[in-house]
Amino acid sequence: MNDQDTSGYWRKRLGMDEPVPADELTKHLSWHRHLRPLFYAASSIPLRFYCPEKVLGLENLPAKPPYILAPNHLSTMDFVTVAWALGKRKEKLYTVATSFFLDQPFMGFFMKTYGNMVRIDTERDFFSALRAAARIVRAGASVFIHPEGLRSPDGNLLPFHTGVGLLAVETGVPLVPVRISGTIDVMPTGSIIIYPHPITINFGKPMEMGPYIEKKKTAQAYDVYKEVTEDLRQRIIGLSR
């Protein structure tokens, strides 16, 4: 027996032993989603001609949800560019956002229109975000997480938060590295103007969690979460821009 196996505590914090409500996926859907086809159709024009988006590796995505999409973070438009690349698959994609953003009239409207937002009330307790994401995955949908947490100011990857490794290992779903490039030039931080610049979205091969789960039997849980997170970062670095 591994005397370092602390998974029980982590699983409790993630709410893994609590049942997933039957309405877990539907309760986060807002009326804004009915506008989604229109908004993505309108977005297709700039994403095809003005800041043309090249999509690579879409065939790497698992055939069915759940999985965790983990892209680097450059711009507020990152979610839209990835979701646009996914086509219909975006309907089974959720992301966690705080009330602070969702309640802002302009930003909140666009966030809820472009994606399925899971509302959490505080940023202080990071477990509430991870618990919400774990419930979505356990209900059978995919989640979108920026492991850096913040937008990179210069396009270089920031350190990754270990929570993404924890979520992937404890839920056991594949973790998909995604490299976004170009969006920092299209819509830099603080800008509301969209500049012409090509965008590339590169989906990497999914990281299966089996080997890491196996490793956890003989190692400290945190070390395994950290390893997954670092492996993810290296895979994103390895994806061409």
Added chain:
Amino acid sequence: MPDDQLAKEIKGLVSKVIKVPEEKIDVNANIFTDLGVDSLLGVEIFAALDKKYGLDVPEDKLAEINTLNDVINIVREMLAKKGK
């Protein structure tokens, strides 16, 4: 368990979790800023305490932790409540 023995045990456990030798851990040092522990490694300390003492430290307590002394005090308080 005597207080100093408990403190020594916890220091040993924390040292093992964060991989910093015991002699380099000052009980009053901030484990996050001075010892480079990230927030999740901080949680791993409580996961290890849960494993050793059966203490399910609630999340609101996690936010109160800054030093090893804070950890020791919380464990002491929770063990007292458990009647150990």
